[in-house]
Every structure is written in C-alpha cells, then in structure tokens.
Amino acid sequence: MTASSTVALPPDFPAEVLRPDDAAYDDARSVFNAMINRRPLVIVRCRSIEDVVRGVLLAREHDLVLSVRGGGHNVAGNAVCDGGVMLDLSPMRAVRVDPAARTAVAGPGALLGDLDRATQAYGLATPLGVMSGTGIAGLTLGGGLGWLGGRFGLACDNLVAAEVVTAGGDVRTVDAEGYPDLLWGLRGGGGNFGIVTAFTYALHAVGPVLAGGLVHPWSAAADVLRFHDEFVATAPDELATAVSLFRDPDAGPLISVGLCWSGDPADGERVLAPLRAFGAPLADRVTTLPYVDWQSAPDASYPRGRQHFWKSGYLRSLPDAAIDVLLDAVPDMPSTASGIGLQGMRGAASRVPVDATAFPHRTPQYDFLILGQWEDPADSERNIAWARRSFTAITPHLADAVYVNNLGAEGPDRVRAAYGANHDRLVALKAAYDPDNVLRLNQNIKPRA
Numbered sequence: 001m002t003a004s005s006t007v008a009l010p011p012d013f014p015a016e017v018l019r020p021d022d023a024a025y026d027d028a029r030s031v032f033n034a035m036i037n038r039r040p041l042v043i044v045r046c047r048s049i050e051d052v053v054r055g056v057l058l059a060r061e062h063d064l065v066l067s068v069r070g071g072g073h074n075v076a077g078n079a080v081c082d083g084g085v086m087l088d089l090s091p092m093r094a095v096r097v098d099p100a101a102r103t104a105v106a107g108p109g110a111l112l113g114d115l116d117r118a119t120q121a122y123g124l125a126t127p128l129g130v131m132s133g134t135g136i137a138g139l140t141l142g143g144g145l146g147w148l149g150g151r152f153g154l155a156c157d158n159l160v161a162a163e164v165v166t167a168g169g170d171v172r173t174v175d176a177e178g179y180p181d182l183l184w185g186l187r188g189g190g191g192n193f194g195i196v197t198a199f200t201y202a203l204h205a206v207g208p209v210l211a212g213g214l215v216h217p218w219s220a221a222a223d224v225l226r227f228h229d230e231f232v233a234t235a236p237d238e239l240a241t242a243v244s245l246f247r248d249p250d251a252g253p254l255i256s257v258g259l260c261w262s263g264d265p266a267d268g269e270r271v272l273a274p275l276r277a278f279g280a281p282l283a284d285r286v287t288t289l290p291y292v293d294w295q296s297a298p299d300a301s302y303p304r305g306r307q308h309f310w311k312s313g314y315l316r317s318l319p320d321a322a323i324d325v326l327l328d329a330v331p332d333m334p335s336t337a338s339g340i341g342l343q344g345m346r347g348a349a350s351r352v353p354v355d356a357t358a359f360p361h362r363t364p365q366y367d368f369l370i371l372g373q374w375e376d377p378a379d380s381e382r383n384i385a386w387a388r389r390s391f392t393a394i395t396p397h398l399a400d401a402v403y404v405n406n407l408g409a410e411g412p413d414r415v416r417a418a419y420g421a422n423h424d425r426l427v428a429l430k431a432a433y434d435p436d437n438v439l440r441l442n443q444n445i446k447p448r449a
C-alpha cells in the first residue's frame with residue numbers, strides 16, 4: 001500500500017508534499033539525532049499558515065498521528081512520526097526586525113543563527129541558546145537557556161506574541177491581551193497547545209561580548225568546580241557560565257569553564273579577573289568578539305547526523321560527593337565527542353515567579369546534562385550504558401526536576417518533573433485548547449478528559 005493510496009490529497013491542497021518514494025523524502029525526515037529513524041506517511045513542506053492549517057486538517061481527517069518539525073534539533077526526535085503526517089516548518093525561516101519597537105518576528109523554521117544575525121545587524125539580540133544550528137521553535141517553547149539568561153531571562157520570557165494554528169485548525173493571534181492563557185502555556189509548555197507559525201520576541205541592546213573558555217588540567221577539576229561554584233553565586237547578571245567535563249583524544253580528561261560577559265567588556269575584564277587568575281589554566285581563550293561569532297563557536301563539535309543519548313536534571317548544589325561522581329564518570333566516557341555539562345541558570349532567568357510562565361524551574365542552579373554523542377551505531381550500547389550508569393550515580397544529588405528540552409522518551413514521571421509546579425494548570429490549558437490530544441508527539445501533557 002502506498003502513501004498516496006492511504007492519504008488522498010484534495011486537488012487544491014496548497015503545500016508541497018513528500019512521500020516515501022520521493023527523492024527528497026529521506027533528507028526531510030532526518031533530524032539532528034541520527035538515532036531517530038521514523039517514516040511519516042506524508043511530509044507537508046509548509047511555507048504559509050494556510051499550509052499548516054491544511055496539514056493539521058489532513059491529519060485529523062485521516063485520523064493520523066501528527067508531528068511538527070521546527071529546527072529538527074531535539075534529541076527525542078518527536079519532530080518525526082511513524083506512519084502519520086509530519087509538518088515540516090523548516091521552509092518558514094524568515095526573520096523581520098523592528099529596531100524602533102525593539103521586536104523581531106521569526107518564522108518557526110528559523111535557526112538561532114538566523115535570528116541572531118538579523119537582530120545583531122541592529123546591535124540587538126534576544127536570549128536564545130548557545131549554538132547557531134538549534135531551532136528557535138522547540139527551544140523557545142520549552143524554555144531556552146543561553147548566554148543572555150542572567151540579564152534578560154529565558155527565550156520564553158522574551159516571547160511577547162505568537163501566531164498559532166490550534167489543534168482544530170483555527171488561527172489565533174496570541175499576546176498579553178489576546179489569549180493570555182495560551183501565551184502563558186507557550187512559554188515553557190512545549191508544542192502541546194498549538195503550532196506556532198510566527199514568534200515575536202522582545203530585543204535588547206547587546207554589543208560585542210567578552211567570552212571564551214578556560215581549560216584546566218584534570219588534576220585541578222575538583223578545585224575548579226568548587227571555585228567556579230562560589231564565584232558565580234555572587235557574580236553580576238552580565239556573566240553566564242557553562243562548565244564542561246570531557247575527554248580529549250590526546251590530552252585525556254579535561255575541564256573547561258565556558259563564559260560570556262554580555263555587559264561592558266571593560267567591566268567584564270575586572271569582574272572576571274579572579275576567575276581567570278584561578279589555578280593554572282592550560283588555555284585562556286577569553287577574548288572580546290561579536291556576539292554572533294560566540295553563538296556559533298561550538299557548532300563544529302555538534303554536527304548533524306551523529307548518535308545522541310542524553311540524560312539530564314537540575315543540580316542545585318555541588319557537594320563533594322557529587323564532584324566525586326563527575327570525577328569518576330569522565331575517564332570512563334567511551335566517546336571523546338561526549339561531555340558532561342553544567343550550564344548555569346542564574347540572574348534574571350532564576351528570578352521570574354514560578355507561576356508567571358509555564359517554565360517552572362526558577363531557582364539558581366545548574367542545568368546538568370550528560371551528553372552522549374558518538375559516530376558509529378555499533379557503539380550505541382556502550383555509550384548508552386555509560387550515560388545511564390553516570391546518571392544513576394549523580395541522581396541522588398539532582399532535584400526531582402528536568403529541563404523539558406533535554407528529555408528523551410523517559411516516561412510520564414519525568415514529563416511531570418519537567419513541568420513541575422505548573423503541571424496541573426497546563427493540563428487544564430491542554431483540555432481547553434487540544435482536548436483530543438492531537439498534538440501528542442511531544443513531552444506530552446494529557447488533557448484531563
């Protein structure tokens with residue numbers, strides 16, 4: 001049975017549609033994580049709101065599962081479905097900046113680099129993530145933690161309006177005045193409440209940043225973790241840091257403190273001096289550079305098409321026993337492309353009231369991530385086993401909470417931990433906007449019904 005015989009398209013169907021025997025099908029169904037190998041019945045290449053509306057109605061009419069692809073970066077791979085309708089929003093990549101209003105409107109297929117380049121042309125930016133290839137859509141709907149979080153909050157905190165196609169195929173203009181409940185849910189509730197076809201962000205003045213990495217020898221790892229932890233506890237909001245522990249193919253295990261000072265670089269030189277003077281770094285790569293350059297600095301380390309398996313949680317303190325777990329885990333890491341990350345969530349991002357947006361994890365902490373990454377599918381078993389083992393060891397030190405955008409297919413308890421204190425309110429919102437759970441291929445909030 002072919003796809004065309006199971007999904008009959010009306011003659012006036014507006015969008016380009018790919019089926020399994022089309023040349024572009026395999027490329028369109030592949031996402032960042034090469035472990036994801038799903039085969040939609042049809043892929044609707046959306047270029048307009050009408051394409052999205054008709055795609056939703058197509059899935060509903062044929063009672064098919066629906067998946068939504070933004071940037072295709074999420075490691076859980078929910079952007080692609082098996083045997084259903086995949087809405088591919090990647091052609092909708094345009095960004096429009098209004099420098100006077102300090103807002104930007106971005107299409108749902110835009111990548112971080114698209115938005116950063118467009119806004120930086122005016123010396124402006126909105127907080128996003130830390131590499132240029134991630135999609136703005138999934139990142140923003142799940143939260144969006146990056147180098148500007150301490151000053152301006154998360155990406156979702158800066159989402160001021162959205163254009164949404166509901167699960168019923170209706171179009172809604174969402175902002176603080178119109179559908180404020182939906183705006184609340186889009187700010188951290190993931191893709192549960194509708195398909196966003198345009199994201200409007202608040203922008204801020206962001207000049208060149210003082211940023212880079214301090215690489216320390218493994219023998220200093222415990223001291224670096226402790227010093228860094230004390231240092232960031234009282235650092236100004238302009239500073240964001242992310243500690244990485246990894247195994248270099250030549251040098252063996254290393255620790256690096258990545259940092260970004262987004263205020264006046266002269267102030268940054270002064271504030272950062274003690275951190276840069278600590279210990280005996282093997283390299284100090286901190287320098288003043290354009291924000292867009294820093295935003296694409298890690299891109300080469302995370303190319304599309306590798307195998308990924310992630311385990312994550314929030315680390316609210318760093319006791320010696322937790323440091324011991326990290327010191328044990330890294331030398332044991334099977335792949336030198338993997339890493340353990342402690343991305344700081346502090347300042348403005350941690351001061352937003354828990355109930356102000358759907359994103360609930362508002363306390364100073366580390367977004368802790370065991371990032372398993374390797375090339376050869378034959379190595380999957382031992383890489384996954386390492387990530388699981390390391391996660392089991394660190395679990396006693398983690399809060400019962402996880403960033404929704406780091407989750408794999410980990411079951412309902414972990415999904416609940418991702419939405420935390422806002423879960424029940426999100427369930428009520430889901431019942432109002434998607435009672436049939438049409439949008440279920442995500443970290444799913446089930447409607448009460």
Ligand SMILES: Cc1cc2nc3c(=O)[nH]c(=O)nc-3n(C[C@H](O)[C@H](O)[C@H](O)COP(=O)(O)OP(=O)(O)OC[C@H]3O[C@@H](n4cnc5c(N)ncnc54)[C@H](O)[C@@H]3O)c2cc1C
Nearest residue numbers: 070071072073074078079129130135137138139145191196
């Ligand atoms: C290498 C790498 C680095 C990362 N760095 C960061 C970081 O610094 N900070 C951070 O916060 N996160 C980071 N992430 C996580 C990232 O936020 C998530 O993977 C995010 O989901 C990516 O969004 P996407 O649009 O590319 O994903 P997709 O896989 O396209 O989408 C993910 C899900 O979002 C939903 N969705 C997508 N588009 C829409 C839409 N228009 N309307 C409704 N629902 C939609 C769907 O449910 C979809 O399954 C990183 C991920 C990777 C792989």
